[in-house]
């Protein structure tokens with residue numbers, strides 16, 4: 001059995017060898033028995049998830065499955081009714097500041113100060129994150145250049161397109177050099193060239209030891225990028241683990257349909273719609 005295989009069997013995420021001894025890294029994100037209700041609805045229902053350090057982790061699930069609610073609680077934006085969240089061993093809710101300094105977050109429906117240019121916004125957020133002014137400015141310029149936003153240097157964020165807003169939100173998540181990125185649908189509305197640029201950047205980030213957790217509805221993207229995946233269904237984990245384990249010899253899309261697609265009927269369409 002190869003080392004990789006036994007690590008997977010033992011659910012040991014990632015490790016390195018130090019002085020001949022195996023040293024297991026603390027999970028980047030550990031969610032334990034997380035719960036959230038909205039009225040009668042259990043949006044997240046006793047959900048537990050472990051994201052290994054250095055993983056590229058994809059969270060998938062049908063609309064309304066609880067992905068955004070889970071990620072919002074995981075990063076300290078929405079208070080859970082129950083359960084705990086640890087980022088690199090640090091409790092996000094009991095002691096938020098140390099955990100949040102390690103986090104870079106692209107939330108759903110990002111609210112940005114809109115009467116600023118992208119550069120002004122990033123420099124401002126960099127200063128809030130404690131970066132020295134020249135560092136904040138240099139990082140803002142570099143990110144705007146990489147994300148193809150530099151040409152819009154006079155455009156206010158309020159006048160950005162949907163994809164541009166997503167990209168500046170991603171830049172804001174990266175600015176302070178986090179070790180864990182939590183990205184809610186980062187490629188939604190982003191053009192293909194920008195998406196490839198972002199994917200390459202995120203791959204380099206995980207290759208350098210960083211961890212990415214992203215949600216997506218695009219199974220092909222998740223399959224290309226992610227080494228671990230979790231399928232969320234009705235607020236619970238339907239399957240989670242290394243990508244190949246979850247796919248179980250099938251495609252991710254097929255596994256997704258098998259796990260959550262009961263009632264899938266491809267013959268239905270409105271009788272009045274031309275066919």
Ligand SMILES: Nc1ncnc2c1ncn2[C@@H]1O[C@H](COP(=O)(O)OP(=O)(O)OP(=O)(O)O)[C@@H](O)[C@H]1O
Pocket residue numbers: 038041043061062063064065066067068069070
């Ligand atoms: N603020 C809220 N108030 C009431 N119900 C909510 C609220 N936020 C989420 N919900 C409900 O919680 C459930 C989970 O929603 P959530 O946004 O987490 O799903 P999701 O998996 O991210 O969906 P999608 O893929 O469509 O973005 C849904 O039934 C949703 O209607």
